[in-house]
Amino acid sequence: MASSSGIINTVCKACHGGCGVLATMERGMITRLQGNPASLTRGTMCAKGLASVWEAYHPKRLKYPLLRKGGRGEGRWTRIGWEDALSLIADKVGDYRARYGPSSIAICQGTGRGYNRYTFRLARSIGTPNVGLPAHFCYGPKLAVFGMMVGGRLYGDYHGWGGVFPKTHISWGKQLEISNADGEMAVWFLKALKKAENLILVDPTATRLSGRADLWLQIRPGTDAALALGMLNVIIEEGLYDREFVRSWTHGFEDLRERVKEYTPQKVSDLTWIPAEKIARAARLLATEKPGCIQMGQSLEAGNNSVQTLRAIVSLMAVTGNIEKPGSMVNWMPPPTGCMEDFATEVPAPKELPVGAEQFKLLAVPPFAMCHMPTVFGRLAEGKGPVRCMHIQGSNPLVAYENTAVVKRGLMNLEFLSVVDLYMTPTAAYADLVLPAAHWLETDDIYDMHPRFMIGDVNKVVEQPGEAWP
Ligand code: SF4
Structure with a gap:
C-alpha cells in the first residue's frame, strides 16, 4: 500500500x-x-x-489502453477498456494459433527483468517457442560462454569473504564503478580496488577509472579478442601460466597454445593500436600478481564475434588460475528460490525451435530458449513468416535493435502488434493496441x-x- x-x-x-x-x-x-x-x-x-x-x-505516461484508429503508425487512437483490450489479444492469439500454428506468435520483452517469468510462461502456455529478448547483445553471450566453459557464472570476489582481496583488477569495457548491474556491485568493487595493487583498464575512451589505472589499454574498438589472444600468447610463451590449474581443471590447453602462437604482442599491437609493451605488461601482471579478477562489460557482447571474444577472456582467467580461489573469479549460481524460474518452467516448453535457432544455437538452449529478434524482423521485413502476431512488453525494438529500417519494415508487416509500456514509444506508435504499464x-x-x-x-x-x- x-x-x-x-x-x-x-x-x-x-x-x-x-x-x-x-x-x-x-x-x-x-x-x-x-x-x-x-x-x-x-x-x-x-x-x-x-x-x-x-x-x-x-x-x-500512458494512462489508458489505446486501440489504433487510423493506418499503422499514423498516431490516431481511441481509448478502450482493459476488458476489451485483453479480449482482443486473446482472440488474436487464439486465431493465429489455430490458423498458422503457435510459432506465428512472438512474445517479446526487453532485457532481463522481474517479469521474465511471466513472458516465458505466457509463451509456453500459448505453445510458441518464439520468446524475443535483446539477449543476443546483452548478457546472453556471457551466460552462454560461462555455461559452456565453467558450467556456472563467474563473478569477481570483491567481498573478501575468503580473507583475500584481488591484487590485480582488469576492467574490460565496463564501468562497474558507476552501476550495480548483473549481480556485481559498485560498492564492493570500489572497496576492493582500494586494496588492489594493479588496476588495468581496457577501454577506448576515458572513464572514471582511467586516471587511477596503473595501465590503460586504449583499445581500438572491436579488437578485444585479439588483445585477449595476445595476452594469452605472452602468458603461455613465457611459461607464466598456472600449470597446476591448467592440468587439473582445463581441457584443450595444447590446442589453445597452438592457436595463440600467431598473436604476438607486435601483431596484436597492429590490430588493437595498443603498444606491444603494454600488452605484455598487462599479461604478466595478470599471470603473476595474483589473485586477479576480470570484469567483462556488456560492450564486449554488443559487437561482432562476442562469444569468441568472451571465450578468449575466460581462457585468460583459466590459464592464470584465477578461478575459484579467494580474491579471484568465483563460479557461482544463484540458489533456486523457486520463485522465478519455476513459475515459467512448470509449463512444458514447446518442442519446436525458435526462429533463428539454426544459426544462433546458443540462444536456443533450454530451459529459456529464445528467438533471434534481428532474424525475426529481417524475415518480417521480407514478408516472410512464421511470425505474424507479436506482443511486446517493456521493449522498444525500433530504437534498441540493430538496423532500424529493417525493424520498421518488420513492424509495418506485422498483422497484429500489442505493446505494453510506460510511454508511447517509437515502437508502440506502430502497434494495433497499446497498454499502459x-x-x-x-x-x-x-x-x-x-x-x-x-x-x-x-x-x-x-x-x-x-x-x-x-
Ligand atoms: S544499478 Fe541502477 S538501475 Fe539498476 S537496480 Fe541499481 S539503481 Fe536501479
Whole structure:
C-alpha cells in the first residue's frame, strides 16, 4: 500500500540490479529516492535508478489502453477498456494459433527483468517457442560462454569473504564503478580496488577509472579478442601460466597454445593500436600478481564475434588460475528460490525451435530458449513468416535493435502488434493496441532476479496513473 508520508523501503527494478531503495514521501508524492544503507548495495544507486522518480511522474505516461484508429503508425487512437483490450489479444492469439500454428506468435520483452517469468510462461502456455529478448547483445553471450566453459557464472570476489582481496583488477569495457548491474556491485568493487595493487583498464575512451589505472589499454574498438589472444600468447610463451590449474581443471590447453602462437604482442599491437609493451605488461601482471579478477562489460557482447571474444577472456582467467580461489573469479549460481524460474518452467516448453535457432544455437538452449529478434524482423521485413502476431512488453525494438529500417519494415508487416509500456514509444506508435504499464515505484513484487544472494521485497510507493496496470 502506498502511504502519503514517511520513508518506504523498496527495491529498484529499473534494471536487474535490485538495489535497495528508500523512497521519501511527502503529501503523497515522492520527494526523494536514495540508496538503502542497510541493503546489500549499501546505499548506492546509479543515475538511472535515481532518475526513476522523473520517469514515474513524467507527463507523457500512458494512462489508458489505446486501440489504433487510423493506418499503422499514423498516431490516431481511441481509448478502450482493459476488458476489451485483453479480449482482443486473446482472440488474436487464439486465431493465429489455430490458423498458422503457435510459432506465428512472438512474445517479446526487453532485457532481463522481474517479469521474465511471466513472458516465458505466457509463451509456453500459448505453445510458441518464439520468446524475443535483446539477449543476443546483452548478457546472453556471457551466460552462454560461462555455461559452456565453467558450467556456472563467474563473478569477481570483491567481498573478501575468503580473507583475500584481488591484487590485480582488469576492467574490460565496463564501468562497474558507476552501476550495480548483473549481480556485481559498485560498492564492493570500489572497496576492493582500494586494496588492489594493479588496476588495468581496457577501454577506448576515458572513464572514471582511467586516471587511477596503473595501465590503460586504449583499445581500438572491436579488437578485444585479439588483445585477449595476445595476452594469452605472452602468458603461455613465457611459461607464466598456472600449470597446476591448467592440468587439473582445463581441457584443450595444447590446442589453445597452438592457436595463440600467431598473436604476438607486435601483431596484436597492429590490430588493437595498443603498444606491444603494454600488452605484455598487462599479461604478466595478470599471470603473476595474483589473485586477479576480470570484469567483462556488456560492450564486449554488443559487437561482432562476442562469444569468441568472451571465450578468449575466460581462457585468460583459466590459464592464470584465477578461478575459484579467494580474491579471484568465483563460479557461482544463484540458489533456486523457486520463485522465478519455476513459475515459467512448470509449463512444458514447446518442442519446436525458435526462429533463428539454426544459426544462433546458443540462444536456443533450454530451459529459456529464445528467438533471434534481428532474424525475426529481417524475415518480417521480407514478408516472410512464421511470425505474424507479436506482443511486446517493456521493449522498444525500433530504437534498441540493430538496423532500424529493417525493424520498421518488420513492424509495418506485422498483422497484429500489442505493446505494453510506460510511454508511447517509437515502437508502440506502430502497434494495433497499446497498454499502459505501472512503473516499478507503483508495484508490489518480489525481487529474486539476479544473483544478489538475496530475495528483496519491492513495495509499492505511489499509485499508478489512470488505468496503468502493475
Ligand atoms: S544499478 Fe541499481 S539503481 Fe541502477 S538501475 Fe539498476 S537496480 Fe536501479
